Amino acid sequence: MLVENLCVAKGATDVIFEHVSIEAKPGDLVVVRGPSGIGKTTFLKALAHLIPLKHGKITLNSQTFEDYGAADWRTKVLYVPQRAPTMEISPTSYFNRIKSFKSQKKRKILDPVEIGKNFGLDEDIWTKNWSQLSGGEIQRVVLSIALSTQPEVLLLDEPTSALDPHSTEKVENLLTKIEFNDNDGMIYKPLIFWITHDDLQEQRIATHILRFESVNNKTIYAYRAYHDFP
Numbered sequence: 001m002l003v004e005n006l007c008v009a010k011g012a013t014d015v016i017f018e019h020v021s022i023e024a025k026p027g028d029l030v031v032v033r034g035p036s037g038i039g040k041t042t043f044l045k046a047l048a049h050l051i052p053l054k055h056g057k058i059t060l061n062s063q064t065f066e067d068y069g070a071a072d073w074r075t076k077v078l079y080v081p082q083r084a085p086t087m088e089i090s091p092t093s094y095f096n097r098i099k100s101f102k103s104q105k106k107r108k109i110l111d112p113v114e115i116g117k118n119f120g121l122d123e124d125i126w127t128k129n130w131s132q133l134s135g136g137e138i139q140r141v142v143l144s145i146a147l148s149t150q151p152e153v154l155l156l157d158e159p160t161s162a163l164d165p166h167s168t169e170k171v172e173n174l175l176t177k178i179e180f181n182d183n184d185g186m187i188y189k190p191l192i193f194w195i196t197h198d199d200l201q202e203q204r205i206a207t208h209i210l211r212f213e214s215v216n217n218k219t220i221y222a223y224r225a226y227h228d229f230p
């Protein structure tokens, strides 16, 4: 994925970040760091084209959002929120709706219930009402469904913030090793962007770091391979 000169603003003028240019490849795990409110979630949503860009260009496999079309782009570049979707009653009804999307029908979809077992999720979770699930269960269900769709780019917004250390370890273990199969049976590794506030987690999982900080009221960023960071 190539990001060139990206700028996102609140309203017409209030710039959240600008001039962000990075390149990342399949199998990279880019940890996104920075203080609260600096724009980490906004950055991930911009990559998924869920919010408008003020400037800049994002390409995946040398193709843009316009080249792929919105539905295909968001199938390939998947933003995974921390919370349960508000429209569906249960995890299963949410998964069934995703499966019914035309853009998903072109791809092989895995069984999220089996994926969830890797994270310690029992099968009976899937038919419960969202309101009966804990925050940690919701996070793991949402992540399992995201992985079942085999995206090329996974945008994870603090995916373990509600998990205990044991469940966190299971999620980290799976995500740092995960491989998918395309429709032709070719194996590929997703590119992962992962927001965290946890230094130790960063050490365990990062291949690259994207760090935002505020200097003189302007947001600046640094992007490097993990081992190149001072």
Ligand SMILES: Nc1ncnc2c1ncn2[C@@H]1O[C@H](COP(=O)(O)OP(=O)(O)OP(=O)(O)O)[C@@H](O)[C@H]1O
Binding pocket: 010, 016, 034, 035, 036, 037, 038, 039, 040, 041, 042, 043
């Ligand atoms: N829907 C929205 N409408 C207007 N402003 C927003 C919206 N969502 C976020 N913002 C603003 O954009 C800025 C960046 O927010 P963002 O959520 O991207 O930060 P963050 O770095 O992810 O923070 P945190 O670590 O607390 O999740 C903040 O000033 C926030 O108030």
